Amino acid sequence: DAGVTQSPTHLIKTRGQQVTLRCSPKSGHDTVSWYQQALGQGPQFIFQYYEEEERQRGNFPDRFSGHQFPNYSSELNVNALLLGDSALYLCASSPWGSGANVLTFGAGSRLTVL
């Protein structure tokens, strides 16, 4: 089992552009959460998906949106990129229910906005 896989690993965008990040959860997991980690900070919760619906959302603007597919994989979309969106974006998967907070993390996608 490859665990949680994320793509791409690195990408560079310019202000105003849009970006899509992808995540495949660990085998057996049905819940996907996305986090933003700025340099020197802990991960910040963006949102969580289960059964193809957004179940919980952190304090992020509507420019951040997501999707979950029937195979449990997920996408994070960010529109109208700002310089401040530069960060490591982490995907984490878990089983829904009492284990939903026992997260298995991917290696992350590092986004640089110029």
Next chain:
Amino acid sequence: AQRVTQPEKLLSVFKGAPVELKCNYSYSGSPELFWYVQYSRQRLQLLLRHISRESIKGFTADLNKGETSFHLKKPFAQEEDSAMYYCALSGFNNNDMRFGAGTRLTVKP
């Protein structure tokens, strides 16, 4: 407000010395507390959660609701314990996991 504070960004101890990584939290309901660890060139991974009440790699953490703390302790630090440690909190009825800023532990030989 839901908040996690790790007061030490950096912590350095010698091998064999006791180590304590501090974590304080604020939460109005019943919290679920975790410690996650990231070793060099590895992914962030769960170290332990308070409801499991177990020791992992010699580390323990006790939830002190009176002091709103969840400090991570190990009596004898090893060089392989050098890593970034994050304390995290969520509610039992929500999955909005909040992480602290992390403490980088260095265990010197």
